[in-house]
Amino acid sequence: MAHPMGKIMTVMARTASSNTKSGGKGSTGKARSGETKVMDAVEPSPVMGVLTKYGRDIACFILVILAVMFCASEWFRVQGVFGRMLHALASGLFGLMSVILPVFLALVAFSLIYETKRKSGNVRMVAGWSMILWSVCSILDAALASDAQGFDMALLQNAGGLLGYVLGCPLAWGLSKAFAIVIFVVVMFVNMLLKVFFGILEQKETSKKSTLWLDHFA
Numbered sequence: 001m002a003h004p005m006g007k008i009m010t011v012m013a014r015t016a017s018s019n020t021k022s023g024g025k026g027s028t029g030k031a032r033s034g035e036t037k038v039m040d041a042v043e044p045s046p047v048m049g050v051l052t053k054y055g056r057d058i059a060c061f062i063l064v065i066l067a068v069m070f071c072a073s074e075w076f077r078v079q080g081v082f083g084r085m086l087h088a089l090a091s092g093l094f095g096l097m098s099v100i101l102p103v104f105l106a107l108v109a110f111s112l113i114y115e116t117k118r119k120s121g122n123v124r125m126v127a128g129w130s131m132i133l134w135s136v137c138s139i140l141d142a143a144l145a146s147d148a149q150g151f152d153m154a155l156l157q158n159a160g161g162l163l164g165y166v167l168g169c170p171l172a173w174g175l176s177k178a179f180a181i182v183i184f185v186v187v188m189f190v191n192m193l194l195k196v197f198f199g200i201l202e203q204k205e206t207s208k209k210s211t212l213w214l215d216h217f218a
Helices: 002-042 046-074 081-114 119-144 153-157 161-165 168-174 177-217
Strands: none
Touching: 046 081, 081 119, 081 153, 081 161, 119 161, 119 168, 119 177, 153 161, 161 168, 168 177
16 A cells, blocks of 8 residues: 555655746746746837937928928918917917018028037027017017907917917006016127027037047048
8 A cells, every 4th residue: 555655655746846947937937928028018119219310401391391381471471271370379379570481480490400410509509599589579569469358369470369369468557568678689789699699609519529639630
């Protein structure tokens, strides 16, 4: 009786050992498949790669297309449905300054093309031109729309639009028309000075790099 019992115990031990090994291999395979899924999730998509590499070129292309479209709606006043929608959008946001919106968009696109490749330079440039446009719209609203009783969209379209209404009218109501206009003129002047200052610094940096390059090959 002892001999058969010994065989049974040996068979049970071998079965348990084989189950443990197969279970270990299964868990390892699952872990490896999980690691593969995580690595696949971390890999960037091709679309994000294209946007990262050609983001500035795409932005310039979109700005040029918008400049042409707003040129048709603001300068030539095309009477198509899409043209009227663009005019209502531009005049509602920028008022009288919608006339120079195509020039503004083209100028931003031109600056992006010739601006330094550093993202900080591009952001600084766009922010500077946007502040100048905002200041002009605010001056128009402070001078032409601050005396209106209540909200008048038609009046804003013939002044500085909603963009200028955000700051221009509140400053004119809280201080006076003259002080509000002076504040926005100072903001425009400071922005222009900063653009000139950073432009000079970039020109000096470019000329220094060119000099070092010429000295290296001299």
